[in-house]
Amino acid sequence: MNQSSPQQFVDEIISSLPEWGRNHRALVGLSDQTALLAEAAPSPFLKALECMFEGDQSGIVGLFTDRDDWSFSASGPYIQILWALEVLAWDPKLLNRTAIILAKLAELDPAPDSNKVNRPINSLRDILLTWSPNTHANLRQRIACIDIVLSEVPAVGWQLLVKLLPRSHDSFSPTQKPKLRDVAPVHHEELTFGVVWDAQHAVVTRAIALAADNEERAIVLVNSFSAFRRNDRELVLEYIDSYLIAHRCDEADPVWVALQAMAAKHEFYADSEWAMQGEELQRIRDLLDRHRPADPLYEHKQLFDEWLPHVGQYNETVDIEPDALRKEALARVLERDGPLGILELSKKAAIPSLVAQAIDIEQITQEHLITLLEAAARRPPIGDLALYASALGARRYEDVWSRLIEEKIFPLIPDAGERCYLLLGWPVNSQTWDFVELQGEEIRAQYWRRLNIFPQGDSHDELMRAVKEFRIVGRSIEALYLGHRRLAEFSSEIIMTLLSEGLIQSESKQSGTMQSYYLEAAFKELDGRDDVERFDIARLEYSYLPIIQDQQRPLVIYEQISENPHLFVEVLSHVFRGKNSPAREHVTEQEKNIASISFRLLSSFNKLPGASENSVDLPKLESWIADVRMAAAERDLAEIADQYIGKALAHSPRFETGGIWPPTEVCVVIENFASEQIETGFEVECFNKRGAYMKSMGEGGAQERALADEYSYRAAQTVKFGRTSAMLERISDSWNRMAEREDLQAEIDKLKR
Structure with missing residues (x-):
């Protein structure tokens, strides 16, 4: 222009x-x-x-x-x-x-x-x-x-x-x-x-x-402080000093906490080139000391504000154990302020759960734990500290602890949900479950709905009791997930039942991204057993297909489809209506879900019926195709069925180097059935099989031209099978046309640069 x-x-x-x-x-x-x-x-x-x-x-x-x-x-x-x-x-x-x-x-x-x-x-x-x-x-x-x-x-x-x-x-x-x-x-x-x-x-x-006087902005300056030049850092420190003077109180100001964290980080990495050292760091420490909160709990708070706190000085040969430091800090707090000091520290900490997790210290007694729980019960909601304290008492004092909880703590907690929460950290065994049973149906039901761990001991009876309780509250599939390490102890009937019941229950909250892994473990366990019908496994695989279709384990349902032509047509009918059938005005959500799953199954089905590792059973393949075509014709699905037959034939295996492809048996089938729709399905799948691919800038159609040459060679090999050879030649021509388009696009792209 x-x-x-x-x-x-x-x-x-x-x-x-x-x-x-x-x-x-x-x-x-x-x-x-x-x-x-x-x-x-x-x-x-x-x-x-x-x-x-x-x-x-x-x-x-x-x-x-x-x-x-x-x-x-x-x-x-x-x-x-x-x-x-x-x-x-x-x-x-x-x-x-x-x-x-x-x-x-x-x-x-x-x-x-x-x-x-x-x-x-x-x-x-x-x-x-x-x-x-x-x-x-x-x-x-x-x-x-x-x-x-x-x-x-x-x-x-x-x-x-x-x-x-x-x-x-x-x-x-x-x-x-x-x-x-x-x-x-x-x-x-x-x-x-x-x-x-x-x-x-x-x-x-x-x-x-x-x-000015804005806390949030002051913290931004503190967090950016170390990247400033020294004279600018002096100005920021003067500003922070005046800010803290104006906001002096017994509690730790968030600006003071941010400055302390920044100083601790530079002390921790003192050997690094970027770390502040010497007089400058000492000046920051002096400023922190001048404005240090009167509350002594803030001496320990830093340990509970970060998962990996900057304490001491970094040494790559010595591991700093934050858990040990936190327990030492809690021991000092307990000695100075008693159990209520620990409760106050958990309220001030940025990550209260770290206080709770460190509570298992030698110095804490049964009386201390009861005092903690009583204080927590009087100031609901019940938090992590009470949960861990209750769990620690249950592990240490067993039956005595159950009696104390029932007599001293539960009367202070009217809410059944919060009572149940205190029991979730107790040992997962029959002793705990018997105590839960005594607390009434509401607490029992809530306990089994919220429990997210299974017994890991040797007791088979406890394992089966947990499975039973999970099923009662509608968590069958989660029982399978949580018990995946002990699947060998599950009977085939139990595994099949849990999988079946899981289909009609709400989506599991426990599974997360591991759902596919858990299901694969369950199906692998069933694969090795001879007391389960293969068709029943295939039926469940079909229901869970959106989750398990990418597993490395070969799915039984593919095997069933390749052996049962009527099942193949049944799946096909879930996706496509008859050619001459009128469109339906109303389709239910269940029908939509079934259609979606069936389409996934048909799209990922790549097993040639009658094929083994070394050969193709021609009579079996011809029989399967004939039965599929007959059943499909009865449902007015003849054309689409032929296309999916062609898709299956396109996945014919290669048995030997230099041998013709598709194998002779498949060529015979193509010649004998002489179906244009089968050939169309074959051709389309040969393009789709390519999948995702990458190209360098300006590459053009080199990849497509190589594919065209490959299919042209295959056409020459199968020349005695007229329809097959012509079909492969058409595929070669299509790749050549695509190569020409890619060449043209590459030249156009050059003009843009």
Whole structure:
């Protein structure tokens, strides 16, 4: 496109500027020419956007929402506007106006923190980036631009400063550059370390000023602290000091906690080059000591705020055991503050469950545990600490503990659900279950609905009792999942029953991503048993097919279909209606699910009937095909059945190197049945079998041409089978045509580069 063409285009559009400024359709409709339009006529373009903000903003909002027929997507029309503004931002004279428009767009953006790179705030950040600005404006002009954004669009000001704060490992996306004109100044500013540091200093000082008395913003500065230059860190510490003075209290201020965590991390990795050391780190420690909370529990809180706390100093030859450190801390708390001190610590910790998990210490007694449970019971809801305390008591004191819980704790807890919760950590055995039975039907039912572990001992009776209770509360499939390590102890009847009952129960919450693994283990266990009918296994596989179809284990249902032509047609009828049958107006959800499963089965069926490892049983294959065609004709499914027969034939095995393919027996079948639909199904599947593939840039049709040569060779090998040879030649021709299209597309792609 020459320079006059976009200018002429601009003149035509700008002739009705007020209308254009109100109508986002005209603006967005410029598509990929928007950046050229903006560059050719920057002032009218910016004026149009400014008019939209001054008047009806619905047009701008439409760029980011599903309003009208525009959608906020990875390739939405708003991107063209951003690119146009990025182009204009290279001109120092237009930088401020462009930045304000981007800031106002960012203010309207419904998802500014989206992981999509093309966001208004990200464009603004990349333009003003301290260490690699995407504008020809010099340092003074860029700082002035930041100040204007802070003043004109304060709602976006803090967001921009956070984006511009120095980071240890940073990156950016280059913005769009001018194509029609050169707006670079004659004397371009050289980006030295001094310029970058001055820019960062300007950002940090403004961030401190804007943080003011805001806790969340103060924490952001603390978390970014280590990436600042030393003089900027001094400023931040002075700000944090004054902030903590203004917010002094007995409790630990979240800003103080964040600063402590940051200091601990640098002490832990003191040998690293990036870690602060010496006087600077000591100054932080002095600041922390001056504002240390009066509550002594905060000395230990850090251990329970992170899964892997930064305690001591990192040494790759010595493993630090956080669990041991936490238990030592709880022992000190117990000695100083008693069991209620542990309860208070769990309330203050960022991860209360870590306090609960460390409670198994030698110093804690039965009386301590009862005191903990009594305090927790008086301040519901019951939390992890009470659960672990109850479990610890049950393991240590057995029958005595059951009596204490029933006499002292349960009277304080009227809710059956919370009573049940205290029992979930008890040993999974008959002694616990007998106690649960005594608590009444409601607690018993809740216990078995919420229990997520099976007995792992040697007692077969306990295992079967757990299975029975899970079945009663409708968790048959979960019983199978939780007991998968002991499947050998399950009778075949029990496994089949659990699988069958699982089909009519709600989806398991226990299985997660392991559902396929658990089911495969169950079916493998059945495969090795001779007291289960293969057809019954196939029936269950069919029901669970969406979950198990990608297993490495060969499915029995494929074997059944390849041996039972009537079953094959039955599955086919679940997906397709008869050719002359009228369309049904109402289809139930169950019928839709069955159709979906059946289609999956037909799509993944690749076993040739009558085939063994070394040969194909021709009479068996012919009999299967004849029976399928006869049964399909009775249901008016003849054509589609033939196509799926052809699909099966396309998966014929290769028995020997240099031998013909398809095997002679399959060629005979193709010749004898002489069905165009069988051949169509065969041809289609030969293309589908290719599956997913990759190509290098500009590769063209080399892969397709190799496939064409392969099928042409096969056609020559089977020349004595006329229909088969012609069919293979047609496949070869199709691959050649596809190769030509790929060659053409490769040449077109070259022209785009």
